[in-house]
Amino acid sequence: MKIVCLIKFVPDVEEDSTNRILNPDDACALAYALMIKRRNPETIIEVVTMAPRTVMGHLEDLLRLNVDLATLISDKAFGGSDTWATTRILARYLQQTNYDVILTGTHSVDGDTAQVPSQLAEICDLPQMSNILAIEAGSFLAGKPEIEVDNDSSIQTFQVELPAILSVHKDSSYKLPYVAYQDLNRDVSSQVRVLTNLELGFLPEEVGLEGSKTQVNRTFVQKWSKEEKLIVQNDEDGIETVYGYLKKNGFLL
Amino acid sequence: MKKCLVLLENNQPNLPLELLEVAHRIFEKSSVFTVGLPLDSQIASSAEYFDVLVHAEGSQIPAYDTANIALIAAKLHEEYGFDCIIVPATNYGRMVAPRLAMRLDVGLVADVTGLEQVNGQLEMIRPAYSGKLFAGIVKKGMGPLMMTIRPGVFPAATNPFKTTQHRVFPFQRKSSGITFIGSREKPATKDIRDSEVLISGGGGVLEHFSRLQDLSEALRGQVSASRRIVDSGVASRKIQVGQSGKTVSPRLYIALGIYGSVQHMEGLKNVQHLISVNIDPLAPICSLADVVVVGDAVDFIDQLLKRIQR
Numbered sequence A: 001m002k003i004v005c006l007i008k009f010v011p012d013v014e015e016d017s018t019n020r021i022l023n024p025d026d027a028c029a030l031a032y033a034l035m036i037k038r039r040n041p042e043t044i045i046e047v048v049t050m051a052p053r054t055v056m057g058h059l060e061d062l063l064r065l066n067v068d069l070a071t072l073i074s075d076k077a078f079g080g081s082d083t084w085a086t087t088r089i090l091a092r093y094l095q096q097t098n099y100d101v102i103l104t105g106t107h108s109v110d111g112d113t114a115q116v117p118s119q120l121a122e123i124c125d126l127p128q129m130s131n132i133l134a135i136e137a138g139s140f141l142a143g144k145p146e147i148e149v150d151n152d153s154s155i156q157t158f159q160v161e162l163p164a165i166l167s168v169h170k171d172s173s174y175k176l177p178y179v180a181y182q183d184l185n186r187d188v189s190s191q192v193r194v195l196t197n198l199e200l201g202f203l204p205e206e207v208g209l210e211g212s213k214t215q216v217n218r219t220f221v222q223k224w225s226k227e228e229k230l231i232v233q234n235d236e237d238g239i240e241t242v243y244g245y246l247k248k249n250g251f252l253l
Numbered sequence B: 001m002k003k004c005l006v007l008l009e010n011n012q013p014n015l016p017l018e019l020l021e022v023a024h025r026i027f028e029k030s031s032v033f034t035v036g037l038p039l040d041s042q043i044a045s046s047a048e049y050f051d052v053l054v055h056a057e058g059s060q061i062p063a064y065d066t067a068n069i070a071l072i073a074a075k076l077h078e079e080y081g082f083d084c085i086i087v088p089a090t091n092y093g094r095m096v097a098p099r100l101a102m103r104l105d106v107g108l109v110a111d112v113t114g115l116e117q118v119n120g121q122l123e124m125i126r127p128a129y130s131g132k133l134f135a136g137i138v139k140k141g142m143g144p145l146m147m148t149i150r151p152g153v154f155p156a157a158t159n160p161f162k163t164t165q166h167r168v169f170p171f172q173r174k175s176s177g178i179t180f181i182g183s184r185e186k187p188a189t190k191d192i193r194d195s196e197v198l199i200s201g202g203g204g205v206l207e208h209f210s211r212l213q214d215l216s217e218a219l220r221g222q223v224s225a226s227r228r229i230v231d232s233g234v235a236s237r238k239i240q241v242g243q244s245g246k247t248v249s250p251r252l253y254i255a256l257g258i259y260g261s262v263q264h265m266e267g268l269k270n271v272q273h274l275i276s277v278n279i280d281p282l283a284p285i286c287s288l289a290d291v292v293v294v295g296d297a298v299d300f301i302d303q304l305l306k307r308i309q310r
């Protein structure tokens, strides 16, 4: 079985640093793929990312986890692509690749649109499901995965026909293993491929900022401020003020 | 006249009106012809707000069959030529909209929380860079405006009752490749979005979070939390308010030991009365509050409860 994992390296917003980490949802999806490969060593895992070349080191780290192949789609022309353009670029590569299943995250913490997987599914004419909490391993290996999906108040179970795009949520808690000691410095450069627009052949106006269908016009910080405000201490007077406020506005009988 | 397609989800009674409100805000001055398409064919209550309500013929199409729903919506667009397509940012709405956007070759803006006209162009506002900023996004190129809208963000101003034409749409459903097996409820906690009163705790009450329950009972509300509380494992993510939690619009929000990060405030929309209890009167949330109580939040709970019970 060949599994393609679509991954993205994102700024580590929790740490507020410029470090990049593997997008948490994508890390769960890749962890699942690696777990399947441990159960069935014939499984082939390819990670695919569209990103600047600076992610190379991160990709090599993933290869040392037992990923077979990494494809880096990277070209200056692709910079600034919105999800519409990104999807078309990823789709063009996927259409010339073999796979039985595509695993992705549900959403990325920087793009945060959760649009790429469903958009890809439409172009590639595949079934797709987001917010996946679990993929039952036996059925997955048998080519008819049973998945559990978070639907707010309920958890729904489905069976999906392959090929399909399965988009995992980080609440699934699949965890990436650590790199084995003997692999820490393993040379994996032969397992990375870089694809540019020379191979993919888009016209300049089809991709990047120019080819996008949406554009960020401005960014800003939201301002709030209240006109009248009561500021009180946490003492008898203050409590009386709060009590009166609640009473006046109908929160206390 | 402008034409607008609105996708609907069944289990959210206020949603149709909220999405119609969005349509009217986009096209301020023009009249809007509205077509409703339920994500789940068994729609009932939302009927009488639209000019046309579409029901797919034959087999019922469940919400998870996003490919077929996108296909119907695309066919409707071929016929009506919509100026705008509005989809709820629910789990399945967020899977249908991208498919439809690809089919129609138009840009899609996810999770819109605000709309603004800037130099004659519609800006769709959404949180960006993990909620640190807001981005105003404009559409480029041809085709309808398309966006997903967060439930609870655009309260309906009016109840535009209409005589709705119910239209059965002939449709041959193609195989979706997805078979429904079953569904189980998650452990029931009431949805914080339905509560008029929220007693919300943050880092300042981490060790005493359970005490919020007493106050919420006295004020007939529910308990909610900041992400600090949820990440510490003290409360479930279901009651988290904010960008990565839920958007709430209670009449009363009492913030106990909450700092007021941008990500948290992102989840507060149209809160009528905000009371902040914080040892630090300069915490950002205090600048937005109607009432600021400077002091220890747990002590505040004790004293206020005593006063209420007097």
Ligand SMILES: Cc1cc2nc3c(=O)[nH]c(=O)nc-3n(C[C@H](O)[C@H](O)[C@H](O)COP(=O)(O)OP(=O)(O)OC[C@H]3O[C@@H](n4cnc5c(N)ncnc54)[C@H](O)[C@@H]3O)c2cc1C
Binding pocket: A013, A014, A109, B130, B131, B201, B202, B203, B204, B205, B225, B226, B227, B228, B229, B240, B241, B242, B243, B244, B245, B246, B256, B257, B258, B259, B260, B261, B262, B263, B264, B267, B277, B278, B279, B280, B283, B295, B296, B297, B298
């Ligand atoms: C991508 C991303 C998404 C996020 N999404 C969310 C989200 O959805 N919701 C959310 O809430 N956060 C979210 N956050 C986290 C957010 O940035 C803040 O870290 C978080 O909101 C802080 O929670 P807090 O205000 O409760 O805690 P703290 O920052 O710890 O603040 C505690 C406050 O309590 C006060 N205090 C301390 N002791 C007392 C006392 N005894 N009595 C009264 N006051 C006291 C302090 O003065 C302070 O103001 C997100 C962050 C990121 C990066």
Ligand SMILES: Nc1ncnc2c1ncn2[C@@H]1O[C@H](COP(=O)(O)O)[C@@H](O)[C@H]1O
Binding pocket: A006, A007, A008, A023, A025, A026, A048, A049, A050, A051, A083, A086, A090, A103, A104, A105, A106, A107, A108, A109, A110, A111, A112, A113, A114, A115, A116, A117
């Ligand atoms: N540039 C990219 N390269 C590879 N995969 C991507 C890229 N952008 C998004 N994805 C995939 O799509 C998912 C959703 O991302 P997004 O639509 O940006 O929220 C991610 O979790 C990835 O699996």
